[in-house]
Amino acid sequence: MLSFLNHLINGISLGSIYAIIALGYTMVYGIAKMLNFAHGDIIMVGAYVCFFAVSSFQLHPVVGLLLAIIVCTVLGTLIEKLAYKPLRQATSLAVLITAIGVSYFLQNAAQLLWTSNPKLFPDIFNGAAIKLFDGELIITVSTLVTIAACIVIMILLTAFIDKSKTGKAMRACSEDKGAAQLMGINVNRTISITFAIGSALAAVAGVLLCTTYPSLVPTTGSMPGIKAFTAAVFGGIGSVPGALLGGILLGIIEIMAGAYISTSLSNAIVFAVLILVLLIKPTGLLGKQIREKV
Template sequence: MDLFFAQLINGISLGSIYALIALGYTMVYGIIQLINFAHGEILMVGAFVGFFAIAKYDMNFFAAMLLAMLASALLGVIIERVAYKPLRNSGRLAALITAIGVSLFLQNGGLFVFGTNFQSFPQAFPKKTFQFLDGMITITSYQILILVVTILMMLFLNYIVSYTKTGKAMRAVSYDKDAALMMGINVDTIISATFAIGSAFAAVAGVLLGLYYQTVHPLMGFMPGLKAFVAAVLGGIGIIPGAMAGGFLLGIVEALVSGYWSTNYRDVVVFLILIVFLIVKPSGLFGKDTGEKV
């Protein structure tokens, strides 16, 4: 049982981070149907901003996280305005290629600007280990922090989407862009707002990743980004609760496969599950199967 609980906790920590990233993916997808491959790189930039704020300017951990959120939100909006907006009416593949281009640009620009070294992320949060049930369950303060921050962020997002005017407008735009426009919603502003919020979430994930794994590196965003995309699809892409569920599910599956079988086959298993899942229920965990109408 020890092993099971240990893996479960590892999986939940990892899953929380996937969920935070997947939220941004899924929001952007919901509103403009774009797989934003640059999302992982926005996370990386957020992580670096947090890193510099703490390591070079001695900022408080939470202040640094806030700063990272602002910086990433700004970057997200700039990317949207410069690279995606001109392509909004010219086919989704062109936008997809642009997203790949932006991703490559930020990765390699990061290598050029920040250097190729792995930078050590300061341990800006007290690290403690807690034990429960006679040591059967061991959990660190970082893992608790990640879970708490993730849950708070999700509640926050839920509040925005359900109760604020912007959130309602976001839902309207994702449901029907033209009708929303006719209702007097400024679609451009709402799309930018979506990018800003999604990118801010990525920044939180980035800072948490940096803290949890103690390093930041220009290529750190790519794989978590890809995995989070898988999580978003698992949950039903475009659906916010789906992204959370998908993130947690993916994290737990990864941890259990590594623990009970082998890391070597972990990614193979994860992607196999994904494909089987897609075949059985193509719209994801929370998606509704809707037949396409003529």
């Protein structure tokens, strides 16, 4: 029973990371209608920035995190400006391939800059943990911080989208770009802001990911990126609560499948569950059913 609880907590922690990454995917998809495949690699860049800040420059981890957020936000905005903005009118497939190109670029640039030798991410929390029931239930501080960060980000983001003027503009853009433009909303700027927010979230996710799984290589971000993307689809792409739900469920399923069935099959089980969900509810758990008009 206790081991089940342990797995559950680990699952929620991993799921929180997926949820934060999935938020980036889902927001960009909701507004720009594009799958940003480079998102996973921005996570990796964030993790590297924090790694160097903490281990090479001996900075405080919080400073490292802030630096990572700044670098990733700038990087995300820059990528958007150089690679995606010229393709606003192009087909979604063209944008998808460009995003793949950006992803290759980031991975290979990272490999050149930092080599492919795995870097051991510093243990920011010194392995501190809360032990309950005679040490049978161990909750590490990094797990708690991850879950707390996810909750805080969710609340802030929901408030931002619901209450602020920019958030309103984002909602308007995701509903109807043309109408939003006619109402005086700067659509291009709104899309850029969405990218910036998504990239900042990716930086946070990268640092959190590496506190839990400390081995850092240039391809660190790609698998979590793909999984977070499936999490976003799982919960209903374009929906913020959906990303949270999808991320957490995906994390729990992955850890449980690894613990009780087989570690080497856990990925297969995650994806099989995804297929089942999509077959039963083709727009994801919380996705909106859009009626087709002729």
